Amino acid sequence: MHTYLIEDKAMSEAVLEPPIEESAIAPELPKPGGIAGRKKALLIWGGAAVLVVLLGLGVRYIFWSAHHETTDDAYLAGHLHPISARITGTVQQVLINDNQHVVEGQTLVILDPNDYKVRLEQAKAALDAASRRADTAEAAIRSTSQSATAQTTQAQGSIGEAKASIQAAKAAVTAAEAGVPRAHAQLQEANATLQREETDLHRYQDLYSKEQVSRQTLDHQRASYQVALAGQAAAQDQVRQAQAQLVAARQGVVRTEAQLTNSEGGLQSAQATVLEARVREGQFAIAQAAVAQAEASLQNAKLQLSYTIIKAPVSGRIGRKSVEAGQRVQIGQPLMAVVEDHPWVVANFKETQLAKMRAGQHVEVLIDTFPKHKFYGHVDSLAPGSGNEFALLPPDNATGNFTKIVQRIPVKVVLDDDSVRGYENLLSPGMSSVVTVTTR
Structure with a gap:
């Protein structure tokens, strides 16, 4: 509006006053409204730029936050x-x-570590003692087992021999028992023969005294009597021998039965030795367990000694x-x-x-x-x-x-x-x- 007033005033002065030369006219002043417009434009453009930047940052943040x-x-x-x-x-x-x-x-x-070193040495000594006891028990097992085996074998052999001897002795008794009656029969026969020969001798002696038989016949009868007498004595010896054989055979049975009893006793002794070997096996097992326990104690002593050094488990x-x-x-x-x-x-x-x-x-x-x-x-x-x-x-x-x-x-x-x-x-x-x- 101020611009319009200045222009109207200038027009009125131009009508009333005489014209002047162009050189006398004052130079035109700058319009105050131009600078303000440029500032306003700059502010608008600056605000728009900031808005665009903020909008871009917002969009970028939205996209960024969608994946973060x-x-x-x-x-x-x-x-x-x-x-x-x-x-x-x-x-x-x-x-x-x-x-x-x-x-x-x-x-x-x-x-x-000193206390635990002492315990370690004690554990070593205990293990050594347990090992020695186990070795002794093992040796005793071997000795007892071998003795039991030998005794069993010998006893079984003796039992077999005794049984065979008993059978032979019983057979001898049977034979001897059969020989005694036979010897008695032979003795009776010899007695009868002797009695007959003795009777004939007495008869021939009477006949010889009566001179009814010759001297030769009498001598022949006397010889027959002597033969019969010797036969009686031989028969008596056979009876005695048969009886003696029977007694010996019976004694043989008793003796072989005693041998069988002794052999059976030996077998029982061998069986007792076998049981002893089994007992020793149990003792050996106990000794082995003691060795295992001593070994465990030794390992524990070593472990306890190792615990005296504390190390880092990790870096x-x-x-x-x-x-x-x-x-x-x-x-x-x-x-x-x-x-x-x-x-x-x-x-x-x-x-x-x-x-x-x-x-x-x-x-x-x-x-x-x-x-x-x-x-x-x-x-x-x-x-x-x-x-x-x-x-x-x-x-x-x-x-x-x-x-x-x-x-x-x-x-x-x-x-x-x-x-x-x-x-x-x-x-x-x-x-x-x-x-x-x-x-x-």
């Missing part, structure tokens, strides 16, 4: 191995310090050390802990963030202790339940009022070795971190 899940409820975790005494003893040496890095198998503490760093040289420790007493190398991250994601999360997905980790270094890893596994399910007192939603709370599920993240290189001895369980998982 983030949580700051995460911390480092690791295996913590408590080191305790397995025997009672006095600490002789402590070879490590607090926070020191150790390797698997490295000696940490040495207990006084890691020493923490919570509470043992000093000269200290008396008991079985199970905690001495220190070894925090194992290679910690991992436990990220507690909301249950609404787990729809696309799978094992093996790429993970970016920012640890609060090292904010300028990014660690990388991958999802190892998802917990089988929420943290509340593993609490000492899990919630019971079946009673009372219910307020729905989004649960958090622990997710184990394993860090890559390359990203951890140089920080191996700096990462400690319990450090807080921010975890981002790429879910595509």
Whole structure:
């Protein structure tokens, strides 16, 4: 409007006043409205540019968040191995310090081994004594078994011989018993012959005295009488011999039966020796058991002696050390802990963030202790339940009022070795971190 007023005033002055030369006219002043317009335009374009940038960032964030899940409820975790005494003893040496890095198998503490060395020597002596007793029992078994076998064989042979002798003796008795009547019959026959010859002799003597027979006939009869008399004596001898043979045969039966009894006694003695061998076998088994027990005691003594040297079960760093040289420790007493190398991250994601999360997905980790270094890893596994399910007192939603709370599920993240290189001895369980998982 001010522009229009100036122009009207100039036109009226041009009508009233005489014309002047062009050189006398003042130069035209700049229009104040042009600068303001340009500023306004710049502001508009600047705002539009900022809006476009913000819109682009928003779209990018939307696309990024569609394939990423983030949580700051995460911390480092690791295996913590408590080191305790397995025997009672006095600490002789402590070879490590607090926070020191150790390797698997490295000696940490040495207990006084003298008492356990003495026990080891005692166990060795007990094993030697048990072995000697077992050897003696084994030798006794061999000797007794051999003696029992020989006695049994001899007794069985003697029994067989005795039985055969009994059979022969009984046969001899039978033969002798048959010979006695036969001898008596021969004696009776000889007596009859002698009596007849004696009668004939007396008759021939009477006839000879009457000179009815010759001297030759009488002598012949006397010879027949002498023959009959000798036959009687021979028959009597045969009877005596037959009776003697019968007695001898019967004595032979008694003698062979006694031999059989002795042989049977020898067999019983051999059987007793066999039983003794079995008893000795039982004693040998007991001796062997004593040897096995002594060997076990020796192994236990060696094991107890080995426990005087306490070693690191894994590679890691020493923490919570509470043992000093000269200290008396008991079985199970905690001495220190070894925090194992290679910690991992436990990220507690909301249950609404787990729809696309799978094992093996790429993970970016920012640890609060090292904010300028990014660690990388991958999802190892998802917990089988929420943290509340593993609490000492899990919630019971079946009673009372219910307020729905989004649960958090622990997710184990394993860090890559390359990203951890140089920080191996700096990462400690319990450090807080921010975890981002790429879910595509």
